[in-house]
Amino acid sequence: MPSRIDAVLADARAKLTRLSAEDVPAALERGAILVDIRPAAQRAAEGEVPAALVIERNVLEWRCDPTSDARIAEAVDDDVEWVVLCSEGYTSSLAAASLKDLGLHRSTDVIGGYHALKSVLV
Numbered sequence: 001m002p003s004r005i006d007a008v009l010a011d012a013r014a015k016l017t018r019l020s021a022e023d024v025p026a027a028l029e030r031g032a033i034l035v036d037i038r039p040a041a042q043r044a045a046e047g048e049v050p051a052a053l054v055i056e057r058n059v060l061e062w063r064c065d066p067t068s069d070a071r072i073a074e075a076v077d078d079d080v081e082w083v084v085l086c087s088e089g090y091t092s093s094l095a096a097a098s099l100k101d102l103g104l105h106r107s108t109d110v111i112g113g114y115h116a117l118k119s120v121l122v
Helices: 004-014 021-029 040-046 057-064 091-101 113-120
Strands: 033-036 082-085
Touching: 004 091, 021 033, 021 082, 021 113, 040 113, 057 091, 082 091, 082 113
Parallel strands: 033 082
Antiparallel strands: none
């Protein structure tokens, strides 16, 4: 029997059309915003993604919600394509599903996370 978190992860991913690392450059070209939610220590240890906007996980929903007083300038409406990135593609699935729950219907994440993407962006 799967763990509860595995079930939650599966439910989250069922809401998403996830991107492969190879699909990320095309998403960026069409205007998607790549959001790196990894904590500072993890980014320092693993590497930065120059194309990414850094928004740590604990404030993601407030920064991306266009109705929030704490939103960032890029959070103009519900049609922004948010592509969430974490280290391996687990936390990002939960985060992207949370953005979808807020009504940000074009939110997704990167399969394999930073570890998959770093070979594509080199």
